[in-house]
Structure formats: C-alpha cells, structure tokens
Amino acid sequence: MVFIYKMANVYSALIKVFGYERGARSFIDRLDLKFPEGARILDLCCGPGVVGLKLLERIPNSTLLATDLEKNFLKATLANARERGIDESRITVGVADVTYPDVVTLTDGTKLVLPSQSFDIVSIGASMGYSKDQIASFKTMLRLLKPGGHLINLEMSTNIVGRLIGKWYSCRPLPTDVMKRTFEAEGYTLRTIPFKLRDFPTNTTRIGLVAQSRAAQAEILAGAAPEYAGGEEVTIGEA
Ligand SMILES: C[S@@+](CC[C@H](N)C(=O)[O-])C[C@H]1O[C@@H](n2cnc3c(N)ncnc32)[C@H](O)[C@@H]1O
Numbered sequence: 001m002v003f004i005y006k007m008a009n010v011y012s013a014l015i016k017v018f019g020y021e022r023g024a025r026s027f028i029d030r031l032d033l034k035f036p037e038g039a040r041i042l043d044l045c046c047g048p049g050v051v052g053l054k055l056l057e058r059i060p061n062s063t064l065l066a067t068d069l070e071k072n073f074l075k076a077t078l079a080n081a082r083e084r085g086i087d088e089s090r091i092t093v094g095v096a097d098v099t100y101p102d103v104v105t106l107t108d109g110t111k112l113v114l115p116s117q118s119f120d121i122v123s124i125g126a127s128m129g130y131s132k133d134q135i136a137s138f139k140t141m142l143r144l145l146k147p148g149g150h151l152i153n154l155e156m157s158t159n160i161v162g163r164l165i166g167k168w169y170s171c172r173p174l175p176t177d178v179m180k181r182t183f184e185a186e187g188y189t190l191r192t193i194p195f196k197l198r199d200f201p202t203n204t205t206r207i208g209l210v211a212q213s214r215a216a217q218a219e220i221l222a223g224a225a226p227e228y229a230g231g232e233e234v235t236i237g238e239a
Pocket residue numbers: 005044045046047048049050051067068069070073096097098099124125126127130131154169
C-alpha cells in the first residue's frame with residue numbers, strides 16, 4: 001500500500017491545494033451523459049470522494065455507495081460531503097478491494113455482495129491498476145450496471161507524466177487498447193473523452209474513459225426505447 005494512503009486527510013488536502021480535485025470536477029462537469037434522476041452511483045477506490053461526490057452533486061436525488069480499501073478514506077469522503085453541504089443520508093460507505101468490486105463490508109460490519117444490474121453509474125478514478133485482475137474487475141463492474149448505465153473511469157494517463165505518477169503510486173492500469181478490446185468483447189463501447197487545458201493540472205495525469213452497452217446505444221439511436229425506465233432524465237455536461 002502506498003504510504004500516503006495511510007494519511008487520507010493529507011492526501012485530500014494535497015489534491016485540493018495542487019488543483020487535482022478541481023480539475024477532476026471540471027472534467028465531470030463537461031461529461032455529456034444522461035442519467036435518471038435518483039441514479040444509484042457506485043464509486044470504487046473513492047479516496048476522498050473526488051469522483052463520487054461530484055456525480056452526487058450533479059444528479060438530483062442520486063445516492064452514492066463509496067468504497068475503498070482504506071477506512072480512513074471513507075471518513076474523508078464523508079467529511080468532504082459535509083464540507084460541501086451534501087446530505088449524508090445519500091451516502092453509504094464500505095470497504096472493498098477493487099479486485100472484487102461487488103464484495104463490500106459496510107462500516108457496521110455488514111457484508112454485502114452487490115446484485116447484478118443495481119447501479120446507473122459505476123465510477124473509478126486512477127485506481128484500476130490496484131486490481132490483481134483488472135479484466136475480471138472490469139467484467140464485474142459491467143455486470144453491476146443497470147441496462148443503459150455508464151462506467152466512468154478517470155484513469156491514469158499513459159503519457160510520461162501519468163506513467164511516472166502511476167509508478168510512484170504503484171498503480172499500473174492496462175493499456176487503453178486492451179481495455180477497449182475487453183469492453184468490446186462484453187458488448188460495450190469504451191470511449192476516450194480527453195481532459196482539456198481548463199482541467200489543469202489533472203489533464204496532465206488522467207484520461208477520461210466512458211463505457212455504455214452497445215445494445216443501449218442502439219436503442220437510444222433508434223428511439224425504440226427510453227434510455228431509462230422511470231424517473232426524470234438528467235443531463236450533466238455543457239449544453
Ligand atoms: C490515487 S487514489 C484515487 C482516489 C480517487 N478515486 C481519485 O480519483 O482521486 C487511489 C485510491 O485507491 C485506493 N486503493 C488502493 N488499492 C486499493 C484496492 N486494492 N482496492 C480498493 N481501493 C484501493 C486507495 O486507498 C486510494 O484511496
């Protein structure tokens with residue numbers, strides 16, 4: 001385990017001071033995706049909640065299950081939620097190893113095996129490289145998505161800066177083309193959504209990857225079925 005992960009508050013303060021949190025939040029603000037109001041979000045390797053809390057803020061009445069290997073990051077996520085004025089009743093936290101993303105131990109000791117098709121969004125940031133079997137983890141994450149749901153990965157970039165920081169954090173994600181082939185084989189399209197200069201400095205270390213099933217995309221294109229059954233549809237991203 002990386003030493004700084006034992007000091008969640010220090011990690012949380014550093015990514016704020018150096019602008020990485022702001023950059024990730026600005027990227028999520030631009031995602032042109034539709035979600036149902038009240039969406040269920042699973043944020044894996046949540047750290048201090050950068051990705052999950054931002055999605056929670058953007059989607060009205062959504063709820064978040066935030067998981068991490070380190071309990072102190074779960075506390076940091078809840079502290080950041082309080083700081084941002086987010087109603088804590090919308091958030092559940094639990095310990096989970098990204099190798100087995102569907103196996104969660106809640107803070108009261110309750111063990112859960114998350115059911116298939118139970119989340120509208122499964123998100124992760126800069127952490128797939130911690131899975132002992134990234135392809136198996138991705139497959140589980142896709143299985144947890146409801147039909148039409150999205151997997152959002154703010155992955156470590158494969159550029160030189162991303163690779164150096166990834167090395168320092170002992171985090172080595174699969175090459176993007178291997179990820180894309182894995183998703184294709186599962187019936188999903190994995191799109192790369194670039195970070196922009198305005199997401200600085202996060203644009204120097206991360207790439208955006210978003211997956212949705214090809215079946216859902218075809219239905220949406222054909223107008224044959226609503227993207228989501230029930231609930232108001234919410235679009236996040238710039239008009
Ligand atoms: C680089 S931080 C990313 C935090 C946040 N997702 C973000 O986008 O900024 C990596 C996080 O992964 C967690 N982590 C490391 N190994 C893990 C594992 N095997 N399973 C689950 N979480 C893990 C760490 O505790 C840390 O919170």
